[in-house]
Amino acid sequence: MRKQIVAGNWKMNNDLVQTEALLINLKKQIQTSSAEVMVAPAFTNLYHAFESLKGLNIEVIAQNMHYAENGAFTGEISAGMLKSIGVNTVILGHSERREYFNETDEALAKKVDTALDHDMRIIFCFGEELADRKSGNEEMVVASQIKNALFHLPGWKFKDIILAYEPVWAIGTGETATPEQAQDMHAFIRKTLANQFGYDIANRVSILYGGSCKPSNAKELFTKPDVDGGLIGGASLNAEDFFAIVNAF
Numbered sequence: 001m002r003k004q005i006v007a008g009n010w011k012m013n014n015d016l017v018q019t020e021a022l023l024i025n026l027k028k029q030i031q032t033s034s035a036e037v038m039v040a041p042a043f044t045n046l047y048h049a050f051e052s053l054k055g056l057n058i059e060v061i062a063q064n065m066h067y068a069e070n071g072a073f074t075g076e077i078s079a080g081m082l083k084s085i086g087v088n089t090v091i092l093g094h095s096e097r098r099e100y101f102n103e104t105d106e107a108l109a110k111k112v113d114t115a116l117d118h119d120m121r122i123i124f125c126f127g128e129e130l131a132d133r134k135s136g137n138e139e140m141v142v143a144s145q146i147k148n149a150l151f152h153l154p155g156w157k158f159k160d161i162i163l164a165y166e167p168v169w170a171i172g173t174g175e176t177a178t179p180e181q182a183q184d185m186h187a188f189i190r191k192t193l194a195n196q197f198g199y200d201i202a203n204r205v206s207i208l209y210g211g212s213c214k215p216s217n218a219k220e221l222f223t224k225p226d227v228d229g230g231l232i233g234g235a236s237l238n239a240e241d242f243f244a245i246v247n248a249f
């Protein structure tokens with residue numbers, strides 16, 4: 001069976017004091033769940049969050065990393081640095097990284113390789129813009145993002161890859177893809193994987209939906225057969241809302 005996963009992306013929110021408050025609230029909300037739960041604080045708060053959530057069923061993950069092992073890359077963080085503080089999973093390819101920091105498929109392919117070389121798991125994000133959907137090109141765009149960054153890998157490496165379909169027009173906008181739109185795209189993504197790696201592998205990859213997922217729409221989204229969970233932005237900053245989404249499974 002595929003893993004069900006709910007991951008919270010805190011983005012560039014919360015200083016140390018605010019992070020501590022959110023961690024305390026999260027701990028109050030923890031319940032046994034069939035889903036794996038993850039949160040991605042800002043780099044400055046990662047170690048504190050890791051220590052604070054040690055032994056609990058919430059994995060602390062990173063929002064990004066560089067592809068180089070180390071060196072003259074001012075302001076960047078390496079896979080080795082993340083591993084050294086206990087972080088084993090990283091989000092790569094978020095649309096905000098692609099848009100504001102010019103991350104290309106080519107650079108992402110290198111980050112993917114580095115993360116896997118360090119035995120890290122990856123939540124790999126991709127998704128079309130509104131103009132792509134309006135012109136009916138959403139499948140073509142999504143297929144090329146996946147192919148360019150991931151199809152050079154041998155199939156067995158997908159055991160460490162989680163996919164996150166995040167239509168850019170739904171991120172932080174309050175506009176959610178309908179459960180049917182999400183299901184159609186997730187099924188297409190799985191078929192694209194299967195065509196390259198076979199259904200055995202494709203059926204084991206968890207595909208998360210991201211884009212204004214909240215307590216009121218999570219259940220409907222998560223009941224779709226190819227939607228294996230969510231990558232949550234805004235709603236993950238509130239512990240009650242975040243766990244309401246986790247408990248939507």
Ligand code: PEP
Nearest residue numbers: 171172210211212233234
């Ligand atoms: C995200 O940024 O990954 C995201 C899904 O954000 P939001 O839930 O706020 O749309």
